[in-house]
Amino acid sequence: MTTSRPAPVSPLIDADTLATALAGPRPPVVLDVRYRLGQPSQRPAYLEGHVPGAVFVDLDTQLAAPPGPCGRHPLPAPGDFGAAMRAAGVSADREVVVYDDGQGWAAARTWWLLRWSGHSAVRVLDGGFPRWAGAVETEVPEPAPGDFVPEPGALPTLDAEGAAELARTGVLFDARAGERYRGEVEPVDPVGGHIPGAVSAPTAENLRPDGRFRTVAELRSRFAGLGADGARTVGVYCGSGVSAAQEVLALELAGVRAALYPGSWSEWTADGERPVATGAERG
Structure with missing residues (x-):
């Protein structure tokens, strides 16, 4: 059986559109990927408040392989990345929205990794969490496991x-x-x-x-x-x-x-x- 994939979408979504989508019959998976270069994990900020239903994903450990000769944030192994995304509830047939704390760096890294891995419907919250004006929650969700299996190569890379x-x-x-x-x-x-x-x-x-x-x-x-x-x-x-x-x-x-x-x-x-x-x- 072939899993249907959502149609490609614009790479950006605004806060009002996200709020409407979250209230709809099939809300997107939301990933909180707040990150600060050279600083500890931003999970404590996530626990203080996040977009309802958002799952925290750590850039250093889930969106990158360990640092080494290939750089400080090498691409994660497809198997590891797929496991992290499935644990966060990501499926091939469901839209994903990612946000960080406003620079767009970590959110775009997640957008790029998912697109590179074959997911066609991924958006970045324009302006990040600071633009979110809706309700926030502190509860950590337990999403149902997703089914996304990476198929790397959909976006070009350079060595x-x-x-x-x-x-x-x-x-x-x-x-x-x-x-x-x-x-x-x-x-x-x-x-x-x-x-x-x-x-x-x-x-x-x-x-x-x-x-x-x-x-x-x-x-x-x-x-x-x-x-x-x-x-x-x-x-x-x-x-x-x-x-x-x-x-x-x-x-x-x-x-x-x-x-x-x-x-x-x-x-x-x-x-x-x-x-x-x-x-x-x-x-």
């Missing part, structure tokens, strides 16, 4: 060699803050700078001041100005493949399909033989 090649022949965006791209500071990884040929495109510029994504027209204009004009292949990296997923989502909104380099800068710099560029120029 280190592919990223280096794309920086020469296409457009490779560096989604980190500009000062990290330039090599002025590096708070996490051992070396500052960027992949030679990469273009600085910080994720903060994808969002409005209130944390929601900019309009499609604004995103199209931004990325076209940076070289993603529809004529060249586009890829994105960041520090460890998390914030870059937010940029991939922003590009998707703008109508540009982009590949993610999951290992990103943390994998690139794990090999001391790989070249590093610094300064504002692409190198």
Whole structure:
């Protein structure tokens, strides 16, 4: 028997639309993936209050493999990821909504992983939990197990060699803050700078001041100005493949399909033989 899959949906959902869906006959599965780089698990914040029915998913342990030569947040093994999603109630025929605390990084990572694994109906709550104005609950739900089985490969990825090649022949965006791209500071990884040929495109510029994504027209204009004009292949990296997923989502909104380099800068710099560029120029 073949499991029916929901039709593809827009990658974003607003809080009012989510509230309506939750009150409907077949509400979406909601995942709370709040996360702060370099800080402990945000599960305590989840326990203080979350969208009704939301299941907490930990980025470090459920949305990534252990850190190592492949980076600080390597892609999880499909079997492990599938088990985590099924435990959270995710099924192939049911829509999923994910939210974080507003940056969109962790929510987009979850969106990307599910889409990459073959789930077609996944949305990110635009603006994250701060935009949710409905009731919250502290009870931890016990969802019925889902049936989602990952089938990786539905979205494009890059390895280190592919990223280096794309920086020469296409457009490779560096989604980190500009000062990290330039090599002025590096708070996490051992070396500052960027992949030679990469273009600085910080994720903060994808969002409005209130944390929601900019309009499609604004995103199209931004990325076209940076070289993603529809004529060249586009890829994105960041520090460890998390914030870059937010940029991939922003590009998707703008109508540009982009590949993610999951290992990103943390994998690139794990090999001391790989070249590093610094300064504002692409190198």
